Amino acid sequence: MTVHSPEQLAHEQRRYLQVFAWLAVLTAVELAVIYMPIPHMAIAFMLVVLAATKAALVALFYMHLSVERRTLTYIALTPAVLCVLLVFALLPDLGAITRALTHATPPAVEAEAHH
Amino acid sequence: MSHAAVAHEPVLEPTESPLTPESWGKLGMWIFLCADAMSFGGLLAGYGALRYGDPTWPRPSSILGIQLTALMTFLLICSSVTMVEALAAIRQGDQSGLRKFLGLTILGGIMFLCLQAYEWNKLIFHEGQSITRNNFGATFFILTGFHGCHVFSGVVYLSTVLMRAFRGAFSAHQSNGVEIAALYWHFVDLIWILVFTFVYLL
Numbered sequence A: 001m002t003v004h005s006p007e008q009l010a011h012e013q014r015r016y017l018q019v020f021a022w023l024a025v026l027t028a029v030e031l032a033v034i035y036m037p038i039p040h041m042a043i044a045f046m047l048v049v050l051a052a053t054k055a056a057l058v059a060l061f062y063m064h065l066s067v068e069r070r071t072l073t074y075i076a077l078t079p080a081v082l083c084v085l086l087v088f089a090l091l092p093d094l095g096a097i098t099r100a101l102t103h104a105t106p107p108a109v110e111a112e113a114h115h
Numbered sequence B: 001m002s003h004a005a006v007a008h009e010p011v012l013e014p015t016e017s018p019l020t021p022e023s024w025g026k027l028g029m030w031i032f033l034c035a036d037a038m039s040f041g042g043l044l045a046g047y048g049a050l051r052y053g054d055p056t057w058p059r060p061s062s063i064l065g066i067q068l069t070a071l072m073t074f075l076l077i078c079s080s081v082t083m084v085e086a087l088a089a090i091r092q093g094d095q096s097g098l099r100k101f102l103g104l105t106i107l108g109g110i111m112f113l114c115l116q117a118y119e120w121n122k123l124i125f126h127e128g129q130s131i132t133r134n135n136f137g138a139t140f141f142i143l144t145g146f147h148g149c150h151v152f153s154g155v156v157y158l159s160t161v162l163m164r165a166f167r168g169a170f171s172a173h174q175s176n177g178v179e180i181a182a183l184y185w186h187f188v189d190l191i192w193i194l195v196f197t198f199v200y201l202l
Helices: A006-033 A040-062 A070-093 A096-104 A106-114 B003-012 B024-051 B066-091 B095-126 B135-166 B176-201
Strands: none
Touching (some): A006 A040, A006 B176, A040 B066, A040 B176, A070 B024, B024 B176, B095 B135, B135 B176
């Protein structure tokens, strides 16, 4: 890595602490959101947005993606894109496995739980 | 080595990594992290598929201690800060700063593992949760266990970096080893942010 000037390093260190403050604040917001008297879907949506923001902050500033070459960012985003595709691929199955397991054989599941 | 081999070497293998000119190791770590992200992505997607539409799925906050995990989240975020501080220190040639902040990062990781062990112990032996009892237990223990293994590996990895730091392996001009280890540690933090949200809060 290239050697940084003292001003650059001081600026970077300020940025690190700013990101830390944001991460702490967003975590506190997440904790507050789950107790809000609004529909669960709205809570889920807000939590996903908050978590994605926090993950992006860590990747951009702590893993330095903001100053790396753009192609590396695309590579790092690939798994996220693939995971979203995987969720869509699983859509037809969502809940089906669990429903089959919990409703087809409830006595067996219950019996196991009590042993 | 023959002259022919020396002459051919630059053609066969570029000396500079295409995306991370400062080191090949960094590119290697990024590729590993992408593969690892897909493992976590697969587990999280599987968890989502099992949970969605299952009316018997318990609300996580009714079983899991949110306050304790919030503290664990805070610990990991703090250890990410000490990790960037360690890298910033060695980039200024500050050896003692590097050792101090690396030590603090490792301490954060160990404290996280201790809290996780406490949490698992409480859930398994006092509240009867288990990996085989239901899908909630199965997905919870696999996801947090897989992440815990990563934290443990990170603690071992950072400890070897710290030992190398004590031997003076790093300097202002040679900080790649620290930077690559930092990438891994921040990734573990990033994954915990997602696991905390999807498994504990949602």
